[in-house]
Amino acid sequence: MSSHQTNQIKVAATYMRGGTSKGVFFNISDLPPEAKVPGKERDALLLRVIGSPDPYAKQIDGMGGATSSTSKVVILSPSTQPDHDVDYLFGQISIDKALVDWSGNCGNLSAAVGPFAIHTGLMPSERIPKNGTAAVRVWQANIKKTIVIHVPIRDGLVQETGDFELDGVTFPAAEIPVDFMSPADGKSNMFPTGNLIDDLDVPEVGTFNATFINAGIPTIFMQADSLGYTGTELQDDINNDLNALDKFEKIRAYGALKMGLISNIEEAENHQHTPKIAFVSKPKSYHASNGKYISENDVDLLVRALSMGKLHHAMMGTAAVAIASAACIPGTLVNLAAGGGEKHSITFGHPSGVLKVGAIASHNEKGWVVEKAVMSRSARIIMEGFVRVPSNIF
Template identity: 75%
Template sequence: MIYSPQIKVPATYMRGGTSKGVFFNLTDLPEAAQVPGEARDALLLRVIGSPDPYGKQIDGMGGATSSTSKTVILSKTSQPDHDVDYLFGQVSIDKSFVDWSGNCGNLTAAVGAFAISSGLVDAERIPDNGIAMVRIWQANIKKTIIANVPITDGAVQETGDFVLDGVTFPAAEVQVEFLDPADGEGAMFPTGHLVDNLEVPGVGTLKATMINAGIPTIFVNAEEIGYQGTELQEAINGDAKALAMFESIRAHGAIRMGLISNIEEAATRQHTPKVAFVSKPKSYLSSSGKEVSEGDVDLLVRALSMGKLHHAMMGTAAVAIGTAAAIPGTLVNLAAGGGEKNAVRFGHPSGTLKVGAEAALQDGQWSVTKAIMSRSARVLMEGWVRVPVD
């Protein structure tokens, strides 16, 4: 039998925040993959190395975690007053599908740099030295994001002294602004309440804040589900019973949020919603052995992504945290001590992160104009990714 050779597709492998992904310029993709559909999904699955029943993604670019099983497609913007369109695909590790239902806030930090380096941003918008304000249209959730990218001698500045917990080495700081971050077109609180009683069969009735901001997220209290909020990955990811509990919470919360109509649909929507648990500040050792003291943080948050406890914090979930913290009465706000807040520093498994948000109550509905956090990004490798044509 004669087999066809692999094809070469121009690509860039980038770190953005605490995630990594394969970045593509839309026009560099094979023609059939330049439009949404099976051909595009099949290409991205093969690039990443999924579906992999071994869960390792050895035969692809993925790193066998939700943070490293990611793809990004960028193109010249289709929107007025924007620079680039950003489409994010979360690739399942062990199943044959790509989830297009949400954004990746971490990789957003790399979008501006890639757009500039790829010529997708008009040259007159890039200073010789200073900050380039890249206006990003997030096509998954139809929202505007501003990435403030440092520029030196007309090129993206990637090196620097900004330290991000969860990332080993320092780099240049990229401030990311999520404008009107309520996810999608629905209400920020789809149930109409800041706190709901969420019934989860086999678990019980839990207090829950369900919010659409950055990414749809379900927050519950750590103590109600038997945790302290200081847990690291190994305390949960090796516990099949715990993971099943979190998936049940996620699925039943998704129904209450109107994201799915029945429990079975949750299996085909792994990327959203997220589920997280919060607690008041406590001291703990981070995954790197760094001590996080009670006085260093306003609250503790642990979040799951694609069925596993995240090693740090998803960028979009950080937006949800900052937004919920800014609204008095949510579980996040109460864990942080209650009252009005425009920024919080929270503890996660790898350390701490500060996120700010501006919230206002208008006509009985909460809205948030902006959420802000700092990330870093850099190119790890660029050239071509090779893909078997089958």
């Protein structure tokens, strides 16, 4: 059968917003047999669902929204772990390459995992109160970590509407607190170099102070002024500057090498999702992307972060976990930008507004340990039904 005569297959799916991201969510039982297991067939299906790779960078022929925040997929399954309700697997879809990056988590979409687990019957019914809060215990399969999602329930149903406002999201919704338990990489030091601040040498670019942390997601923190920025930048200030984007990608690649995430610089190209790169500055007043005035008195510091090669419109949830963790440990660049000293929570300014995050950190013989990082998000089902893809993808 020639390709233009191919029938389409349909796959049950739910389109959800979680925090400041959107993604296509699947119950693993609804996937075609070829895609029930990891591998090239699963990747092919998910790429086609989202509309990648797209040389036009618009994802017109798929569900993606042509930004890193809206080019995401989630697969949920009954948990394989004791004392957990569901396993959550996240895929970051590249827009212009045939690449599904499974190397990290999406903290924003984590908030939607709880509601999705309840809506699809993956959450045991006896764990859902008629009224109150359901604590959905999630095993994050990409990074092998526990996340507890506190989903508000009314009359036995997920409460999606409410008056909680999240900067970067247009409409208010119900608040969903999310606990990222022991967010640092348990196998190694949360600070992979063993230092709170390092010198990062980047050939032909320069030498920079950097804090390398592996909490939430591996992240490279730098100082805005060392890069020639103020920390008040919005997306267009950086995303329209190809030289700046190239410089950030080069810094990110050499940072990944220093963190031990890759063994040679060429590997960075296939690890777009990790590590993240962010820059911090002391509080300053600025206008957010929607025109809202953010006073320097409203924030403890400013943070701008890049995701998949572009400045993010708000803040990635996993990077917010890294910010919370680093801010609560005296002596990191993030902590110093926030004024230094011991902290349990901070409010930072990002391009869309502000976000409050918290972390509980302690020091033991192994070094610094973060017990949990906490932030509030919201989530909502936007559409449910079936996605369709040509059957010749397998």
